[in-house]
Amino acid sequence: MNTARHRSTLLAAAGTVVALSLTACQSDGDGTSSAPTTSATVASSPAAAAPTAGKATGTSGSTGSTGSGGSAVSKGSAGSDGASAGSTGATGERVSASTAVCTAKDVRVTAATQDGPPYTHIVLTARNTSGHSCRLTGFPHIQFLESHKKDVPAVAKSKPATPVVLTAQAPAYALVKLSDGGLDEDNEPVSAFSVMLDGDSTVMAVTAPGSDGIAVDPAKALTGYWTPELRNGADDF
Template structure:
């Protein structure tokens, strides 16, 4: 009987030793000392995680350079003014109106059938600036010395102003329609002078519009109208 108990005791001890050895192997496998029940072990090769950089390693410098601040250049020329002036920021002055005169106008003298014995003067501004026609034309036929008077009733309310390309008008009553005029004669040349602001002086050069080939008949009743803005106003007298 004692021999049987001894054999059983040895068998039990051997079984316990085997169980402890298996438990020790399992603890080495998961590093925790206990293996979770039902967990399957991987059969393929285990992927190796990349080594993390050392905490002492320096981060690489950025490849994008920083934009340095551009220094001001006091010698650089300033941009031109948008107003078209001299660079002071003020706009360029516009053309100041001038007095109309022969070098900046074109004058045409055309005989009229109605009113009878009248000549129409048309003055066109051919310059690039606005001009003023002051008073009335100082006309000279041939070698006459006196300037014909103006019809006072024809004085306009305002000075006639001509922009580039615009025209002004005046008519010349050459002779009395009833023949009552004296010192009648035929003239073949005409000079038209332009008055200044005061009306007492001529300004610039005169105009020399051609007359008809057979000339025009004038007498001492000759008179002119003031400059008018329209042709209709010029031929009313």
């Protein structure tokens, strides 16, 4: 009689353990959650892919401020890009609309030739040399010649879908067309040119690549938007 009662007690205890195990398994299945997604393009070094270009020879430096065309006409539309509030970048850093816009003090701009002769394009690289992240908005505002005081027009299809946020030491790129490569073009030699960033009136002097500089036809020159990497199709012009 005592043996039967003891067995009943053991079975009841075993049933309780099985029930608790099933309950724990169900709780684990129901508690699974998905990770948040990123809504901003974050360029971090060395993760950003470099474009196919020659050795960069140009450096940028502050040469003062100006009120010329680079800070007026085209900056309004390009500078309106803002990072989505509360989004998380690829590096785990919090990215929001409060992330400061990159200025000439934050980045170093260099120029390199792209492809082989005739050199019809160059690539500008803007590297974040500050110790903090910043948003690089719009496109570079370029003036090649003193005799041609208009910014080089931007190609709309090269505009990235999301804001470009540069972490410390991260680069961004912009493809720039100089000419069509024809012999009958009105090309002019350029050894250095000016670049301005969206939201900053500081003029940066950039040395043209190559020992002989570059040949520019102001009527054919175009620039792309700043992007973390050059993209086939969107940056072909």
